[in-house]
Amino acid sequence: MEDKLYQSIINVKVGKRTKLWRYVNLYGCTIGDDCMIGTYVEIQSGVTVGNKVRIQSHTFVCEGVTIEDNVFIGHGVMFINDKYPRACGDWKLLKTVIKKGASIGSNATILGGITIGEGALVGAGSVVTKDVPAYTVVAGNPAKFLKTIHI
Amino acid sequence: MEDKLYQSIINVKVGKRTKLWRYVNLYGCTIGDDCMIGTYVEIQSGVTVGNKVRIQSHTFVCEGVTIEDNVFIGHGVMFINDKYPRACGDWKLLKTVIKKGASIGSNATILGGITIGEGALVGAGSVVTKDVPAYTVVAGNPAKFLKTIHI
Amino acid sequence: MEDKLYQSIINVKVGKRTKLWRYVNLYGCTIGDDCMIGTYVEIQSGVTVGNKVRIQSHTFVCEGVTIEDNVFIGHGVMFINDKYPRACGDWKLLKTVIKKGASIGSNATILGGITIGEGALVGAGSVVTKDVPAYTVVAGNPAKFLKTIHI
Numbered sequence: 063m064e065d066k067l068y069q070s071i072i073n074v075k076v077g078k079r080t081k082l083w084r085y086v087n088l089y090g091c092t093i094g095d096d097c098m099i100g101t102y103v104e105i106q107s108g109v110t111v112g113n114k115v116r117i118q119s120h121t122f123v124c125e126g127v128t129i130e131d132n133v134f135i136g137h138g139v140m141f142i143n144d145k146y147p148r149a150c151g152d153w154k155l156l157k158t159v160i161k162k163g164a165s166i167g168s169n170a171t172i173l174g175g176i177t178i179g180e181g182a183l184v185g186a187g188s189v190v191t192k193d194v195p196a197y198t199v200v201a202g203n204p205a206k207f208l209k210t211i212h213i
Numbered sequence: 214m215e216d217k218l219y220q221s222i223i224n225v226k227v228g229k230r231t232k233l234w235r236y237v238n239l240y241g242c243t244i245g246d247d248c249m250i251g252t253y254v255e256i257q258s259g260v261t262v263g264n265k266v267r268i269q270s271h272t273f274v275c276e277g278v279t280i281e282d283n284v285f286i287g288h289g290v291m292f293i294n295d296k297y298p299r300a301c302g303d304w305k306l307l308k309t310v311i312k313k314g315a316s317i318g319s320n321a322t323i324l325g326g327i328t329i330g331e332g333a334l335v336g337a338g339s340v341v342t343k344d345v346p347a348y349t350v351v352a353g354n355p356a357k358f359l360k361t362i363h364i
Numbered sequence: 365m366e367d368k369l370y371q372s373i374i375n376v377k378v379g380k381r382t383k384l385w386r387y388v389n390l391y392g393c394t395i396g397d398d399c400m401i402g403t404y405v406e407i408q409s410g411v412t413v414g415n416k417v418r419i420q421s422h423t424f425v426c427e428g429v430t431i432e433d434n435v436f437i438g439h440g441v442m443f444i445n446d447k448y449p450r451a452c453g454d455w456k457l458l459k460t461v462i463k464k465g466a467s468i469g470s471n472a473t474i475l476g477g478i479t480i481g482e483g484a485l486v487g488a489g490s491v492v493t494k495d496v497p498a499y500t501v502v503a504g505n506p507a508k509f510l511k512t513i514h515i
Contacts, residue, residue, distance in 0.1 A: 087252045102387075102422075132452055140287070140337070167473075169440075202505060238404075291488070
């Protein structure tokens with residue numbers, strides 16, 4: 063499959079063996095080695111994506127987000143970087159970090175200023191409103207603690 | 214950035230200084246001045262969008278929706294215009310109005326026939342099943358009253 | 365409207381009178397007669413879609429999903445086929461079936477290994493974590509029984 067079809071990639075640093083699917087819209091971001099970025103994914107300026115990360119289709123990663131190595135981001139996940147969005151006026155950029163080995167289920171919504179801990183798992187369709195500790199599973203709207211992952 | 218790349222725009226009236234991002238799919242709608250329409254946004258026939266409106270990436274605005282001035286629509290927001298969707302058969306178009314200055318968080322779902330009041334704020338990931346009064350904050354699935362915004 | 369613009373269609377069997385919108389990303393799947401596949405829809409390899417099915421914009425249908433005749437899938441619906449997604453390692457493909465005449469509301473999330481019964485209705489924004497019996501309405505996160513549909 064010739065994947066460059068319909069891609070929009072501007073000022074992006076892409077690592078080795080990383081696969082970008084069709085219709086991606088990437089600008090001003092850095093993506094590591096051995097990643098997979100799915101169809102209809104937008105990644106904004108200043109985002110850093112580590113190595114061996116999978117970001118699935120229909121997901122939006124905003125400015126202010128850092129994604130560490132071995133993270134899985136499902137389909138239709140929306141990141142947020144402002145507290146009270148308005149059409150006009152100033153706003154403060156909130157920073158979010160997804161620590162190494164964490165997984166975020168499809169259609170999840172991640173509010174701004176959140177840290178999702180190492181190896182944590184966010185259930186599909188969750189709305190994450192506060193930090194998620196390492197190696198825990200959360201789910202729901204708002205997302206609540208479900209269990210600890212024993213490693 | 215040359216933004217016309219990959220755009221599909223058919224029979225659309227677009228105001229002054231309005232910025233349309235790549236991969237938009239717009240047809241038969243009217244968009245005011247000083248708006249921003251994000252990547253992968255579809256806006257259907259008959260929709261009217263006011264001035265200074267921001268509609269973020271991955272959002273779908275269906276026939277029957279009116280968006281007034283200074284509204285903010287987040288990423289991945291889905292509007293609905295039928296009560297019981299079915300693959301076949303007739304259906305009645307429900308009309309939705311987003312009043313001026315309102316904001317809708319990312320991944321929110323707005324059922325058909327809803328009015329979201331002036332300056333109201335819908336939390337990210339909410340499912341809005343009834344009208345939202347002016348200057349109130351709602352959130353959750355289904356969305357419930359959280360607080361009044363003092364202006 | 366000339367709909368072939370910007371489409372990516374690889375090894376897909378498409379039935380008669382089926383309409384594919386712009387920006388679809390379809391590969392290795394089979395789609396029946398008289399269907400409508402909306403903008404920004406991705407359908408993966410091995411998926412079978414019956415006749416008279418509507419799949420609305422921004423929806424992702426993964427490998428392992430079977431969609432029977434007369435089904436309605438709303439906008440921004442995400443299907444899932446793994447239990448614990450991780451960036452690396454093996455995983456088991458879970459199979460999901462949407463039975464004939466069922467409807468799934470916009471922004472719903474359907475976990476892997478689910479059967480949605482004949483004529484059932486999944487409310488918009490729901491997260492479906494277990495089977496849905498035929499001719500029932502479910503909604504919420506997680507989706508719960510609301511009522512029986514009398515036919």
